[in-house]
Amino acid sequence: MPSYVYLCCQGNLIGVTVITV
Numbered sequence: 001m002p003s004y005v006y007l008c009c010q011g012n013l014i015g016v017t018v019i020t021v
Contacts, residue, residue: 003020 003018006017006019
């Protein structure tokens with residue numbers, strides 16, 4: 001089960017989501 005980091009940029013908001021499949 002690979003896991004990867006998803007970077008989401010919304011305006012001045014930077015969120016990092018770690019998804020484990």
